[in-house]
Amino acid sequence: MTSGRPPLGLSRRDALRRGAAATLAAARGLGPALFAGCSLGISPRAKTVTVGLLHSQTGPLAISATSLRDIELHAFEQINAAGGLLGRQLVAQAPDPRSRVDLFPKRARQILENGAVAAFGCWTSASRKAVLPLFEQAKKLLFYSVQYEGNESSPYVVYGGMVPNQQILPALDWLMGEAGGSRKKIFLVGSDYVFPRTANYVAKKYLADKSLKPVGEAYLPLGDRDFSSVMKQIRESGADCVLSTVNGDSNIGLFAALAEAKIDPQAIPVVSTSIAEDELRSLLPEQVKGHYAASCYFQSIDTPANRAWVAGFRREFGRDRVTGDPMEPDWCLVHLWKRAVEKAGSFETEAVRQAFRDGLEFAGPGGTVRLDPKTQHTTKVFRLGRIRGDRQFDVVEASATPIEPDPYPQIAFPGWSVDWTRGGLTRGAEVDIDGNV
Numbered sequence: 533m534t535s536g537r538p539p540l541g542l543s544r545r546d547a548l549r550r551g552a553a554a555t556l557a558a559a560r561g562l563g564p565a566l567f568a569g570c571s572l573g574i575s576p577r578a579k580t581v582t583v584g585l586l587h588s589q590t591g592p593l594a595i596s597a598t599s600l601r602d603i604e605l606h607a608f609e610q611i612n613a614a615g616g617l618l619g620r621q622l623v624a625q626a627p628d629p630r631s632r633v634d635l636f637p638k639r640a641r642q643i644l645e646n647g648a649v650a651a652f653g654c655w656t657s658a659s660r661k662a663v664l665p666l667f668e669q670a671k672k673l674l675f676y677s678v679q680y681e682g683n684e685s686s687p688y689v690v691y692g693g694m695v696p697n698q699q700i701l702p703a704l705d706w707l708m709g710e711a712g713g714s715r716k717k718i719f720l721v722g723s724d725y726v727f728p729r730t731a732n733y734v735a736k737k738y739l740a741d742k743s744l745k746p747v748g749e750a751y752l753p754l755g756d757r758d759f760s761s762v763m764k765q766i767r768e769s770g771a772d773c774v775l776s777t778v779n780g781d782s783n784i785g786l787f788a789a790l791a792e793a794k795i796d797p798q799a800i801p802v803v804s805t806s807i808a809e810d811e812l813r814s815l816l817p818e819q820v821k822g823h824y825a826a827s828c829y830f831q832s833i834d835t836p837a838n839r840a841w842v843a844g845f846r847r848e849f850g851r852d853r854v855t856g857d858p859m860e861p862d863w864c865l866v867h868l869w870k871r872a873v874e875k876a877g878s879f880e881t882e883a884v885r886q887a888f889r890d891g892l893e894f895a896g897p898g899g900t901v902r903l904d905p906k907t908q909h910t911t912k913v914f915r916l917g918r919i920r921g922d923r924q925f926d927v928v929e930a931s932a933t934p935i936e937p938d939p940y941p942q943i944a945f946p947g948w949s950v951d952w953t954r955g956g957l958t959r960g961a962e963v964d965i966d967g968n969v
Contacts, residue, residue, distance in 0.1 A: 591631025757785025
């Protein structure tokens with residue numbers, strides 16, 4: 533079995549010169565890091581500990597996911613340079629799932645069999661759900677940094693991205709409010725998989741509570757770039773705004789189609805939930821300028837902590853690189869895990885989860901985040917950014933304080949809740965989302 537493990541001692545500049553694929557291929561010759569002799573499978577004499585990374589480096593999701601791998605390696609290198617974690621150097625295994633849901637379980641099994649004490653990864657909810665049973669069976673933690681639809685809980689997942697009550701519902705409030713133009717004719721467009729359909733289910737329930745409903749709804753397969761039919765639907769619906777849950781490089785097609793259809797962002801603004809500075813690097817400025825993204829972080833946040841973080845990342849990976857959401861939540865998750873391990877004095881999963889209960893915070897580049905021990909989600913500042921001509925964002929709206937996570941908003945999932953400090957999941961009635969429970 534190939535390990536796909538890049539040595540963290542290799543400088544990022546060298547890795548970039550060789551190319552990520554060559555770096556990982558060369559690392560396969562190192563063999564798996566397996567240790568025996570204690571309950572964790574880690575020898576007291578071991579000088580390293582393995583951490584798994586599950587990020588697509590090829591395929592339609594590579595446009596977004598590669599940077600998550602890079603920011604994690606950057607964090608691990610800093611931790612290693614400062615003496616490691618519990619006296620051990622972190623060694624990453626990063627096999628490529630190639631944007632294929634069917635490959636994610638194989639790659640997850642690979643890193644777990646090769647001794648990973650925890651893993652960071654997945655982009656889509658489909659990939660996360662595909663690997664979840666493996667982490668639950670192995671009783672290992674998966675740290676997931678991407679915004680997602682909620683409606684999920686596991687004691688073996690730490691969710692670092694925004695859930696709808698932190699992202700989508702505040703975005704709808706802004707669109708419907710005076711600042712957003714008092715818009716009421718909302719068109720929903722998304723990629724055709726779990727996150728967009730469930731997130732839009734929550735959005736529709738929220739709108740219905742305000743005696744509104746979307747004027748249209750459309751989905752295209754992940755990776756599809758032909759949005760011509762969707763543009764026709766938007767025009768014919770009379771929409772005055774669009775909420776987009778389109779993911780990956782499908783965004784290239786979406787914004788090209790918007791420009792081709794001459795849709796004015798002042799008349800029909802698009803608010804995207806899954807686009808950040810990384811994706812904008814592949815888009816023409818004239819096609820995206822004036823549209824919006826709902827996020828918890830933007831590179832343009834003007835604070836000393838953020839400027840230093842951005843500068844450090846670009847020194848390692850190149851001046852052309854950018855930071856964005858979910859890179860910043862990913863950075864925070866690595867350091868929250870580090871703090872939990874140090875607090876527990878152990879890499880063992882239950883000891884780390886026990887450390888969650890005492891409350892953990894980390895001052896990230898976008899502000900302080902807190903890990904909620906009840907839900908194993910994090911607090912988030914809601915930010916709305918308008919896309920500039922330089923492919924950066926002007927922040928036009930932000931919540932006054934961090935928003936507590938609610939993976940089961942009662943308007944959409946009545947009776948459901950979770951509290952891992954008191955027994956775990958409470959089930960309500962099963963919810964049918966577009967025919968899929």
